[in-house]
Amino acid sequence: MKKIVALPGDGIGPEIMDAGIQVLNQLTPKYGLDYKIERYDFGGCAIDSTGTPLPKTTLKACQEADAILLGAIGGPKWSNAPKRPEQGLLELRKNLGLFANIRPVKISKSLEALSPLKSERIRGVDFIIVRELTGGIYFGEPRELKKERALDTCLYTRSEIQRIMRQAFNIARTRKKKVTSVDKANVLATSKLWREVAEEVAKEFPDVKLEHQLVDSAAMLLIQNPKQFDVIVTENLFGDILSDEASVIPGTLGVLPSASHSEKNSSLYEPIHGSAPDIAGKNSANPLSMIFSISMMLRESFKEYSAAEELEAACERVIEKGYTTKDLGGKTTTTEFVQALIEELK
Numbered sequence: 001m002k003k004i005v006a007l008p009g010d011g012i013g014p015e016i017m018d019a020g021i022q023v024l025n026q027l028t029p030k031y032g033l034d035y036k037i038e039r040y041d042f043g044g045c046a047i048d049s050t051g052t053p054l055p056k057t058t059l060k061a062c063q064e065a066d067a068i069l070l071g072a073i074g075g076p077k078w079s080n081a082p083k084r085p086e087q088g089l090l091e092l093r094k095n096l097g098l099f100a101n102i103r104p105v106k107i108s109k110s111l112e113a114l115s116p117l118k119s120e121r122i123r124g125v126d127f128i129i130v131r132e133l134t135g136g137i138y139f140g141e142p143r144e145l146k147k148e149r150a151l152d153t154c155l156y157t158r159s160e161i162q163r164i165m166r167q168a169f170n171i172a173r174t175r176k177k178k179v180t181s182v183d184k185a186n187v188l189a190t191s192k193l194w195r196e197v198a199e200e201v202a203k204e205f206p207d208v209k210l211e212h213q214l215v216d217s218a219a220m221l222l223i224q225n226p227k228q229f230d231v232i233v234t235e236n237l238f239g240d241i242l243s244d245e246a247s248v249i250p251g252t253l254g255v256l257p258s259a260s261h262s263e264k265n266s267s268l269y270e271p272i273h274g275s276a277p278d279i280a281g282k283n284s285a286n287p288l289s290m291i292f293s294i295s296m297m298l299r300e301s302f303k304e305y306s307a308a309e310e311l312e313a314a315c316e317r318v319i320e321k322g323y324t325t326k327d328l329g330g331k332t333t334t335t336e337f338v339q340a341l342i343e344e345l346k
């Protein structure tokens with residue numbers, strides 16, 4: 001029996017986690033996937049219950065899981081906590097070695113129809129941001145915060161860059177065979193090394209085309225002509241920013257999932273967005289980000305390709321029938337969307 005650890009977290013996290021689990025439970029019996037789901041406190045709710053965002057029991061459960069699902073963490077309630085929920089998330093990623101964060105942006109017909117961007121610009125958009133997740137300015141030392149001065153350190157080693165590059169090139173091999181490496185090599189030392197290593201790794205993949213793009217112009221091109229991209233590989237902070245920017249293509253963060261992979265441990269699946277405190281508790285969160293994260297889990301951790309396909313096709317039909325949450329311009333509540341999807345899966 002597979003063990004799935006669920007970390008609902010804070011804000012809309014528990015709302016979309018409940019939605020995702022209900023849908024998963026409706027979908028899987030016919031595929032014979034045998035699993036149990038165990039929930040653990042993580043983030044702000046864990047600070048409330050145990051005093052720390054990543055309790056030892058939660059980390060241990062994640063280390064022993066076959067797959068991990070995360071809702072979202074954080075919120076204004078914990079902004080002055082000695083250790084914030086976000087710090088717990090970074091510790092979880094580091095402890096599990098989750099270095100490769102895969103953030104797909106794929107515009108289906110139904111999402112294309114709802115996007116605020118013109119159809120010609122976004123029809124057929126299908127790219128993946130491969131974000132390095134355990135290095136860069138998020139983790140570099142030293143760091144300090146004093147009254148008159150603050151310091152962060154951006155640090156990358158050659159082997160960290162090689163590892164994420166190989167991941168990106170291997171993904172590109174299964175797709176349109178094009179990698180766009182995004183950096184700031186005109187200014188930053190880490191980006192100069194990044195570009196050098198990208199060129200080196202590219203030699204191992206002669207069938208894949210490599211191009212380089214500076215991050216500032218990449219940010220513009222992502223909206224101006226998103227169809228040109230296949231696999232974008234970039235460092236931690238740039239990947240964080242560009243992936244939220246990419247949500248302008250479907251028009252909402254509420255549909256973008258992610259998967260994070262390590263060399264040894266199980267993978268973690270989570271929406272790219274946060275705990276959305278502005279809509280938490282209103283039953284209006286879009287659960288698709290979580291549902292698509294579950295579909296990534298079915299494919300990547302459990303090799304349940306047909307189940308994932310059925311789930312995505314059912315989502316498409318439900319949206320086409322007019323069930324859309326507020327962020328997509330509709331009036332459907334989170335629970336109504338889940339009900340409609342469950343009916344569709346019956």
Ligand SMILES: NC(=O)c1ccc[n+]([C@@H]2O[C@H](COP(=O)([O-])OP(=O)(O)OC[C@H]3O[C@@H](n4cnc5c(N)ncnc54)[C@H](O)[C@@H]3O)[C@@H](O)[C@H]2O)c1
Binds near residue numbers: 252254274275278
């Ligand atoms: N992985 C994570 O858990 C994660 C990721 C990003 C941010 N955060 C944390 O979340 C908190 C809030 O951050 P923020 O407000 O800057 O970003 P956010 O991603 O939570 O929200 C940004 C905007 O998108 C909307 N939105 C996000 N998800 C949605 C959904 N599923 N359906 C409909 N609308 C949705 C929100 O309502 C908000 O208007 C912060 O504490 C931040 O650190 C956590």
Ligand SMILES: CC(C)[C@H](C(=O)O)[C@@H](O)C(=O)O
Binds near residue numbers: 074090240272273274
């Ligand atoms: C909450 C925060 C630490 C996190 C990040 O910056 O990685 C989030 O923005 C994300 O994209 O998962």
Ligand SMILES: [Mg+2]
Binds near residue numbers: 240241244272
């Ligand atoms: Mg982010």
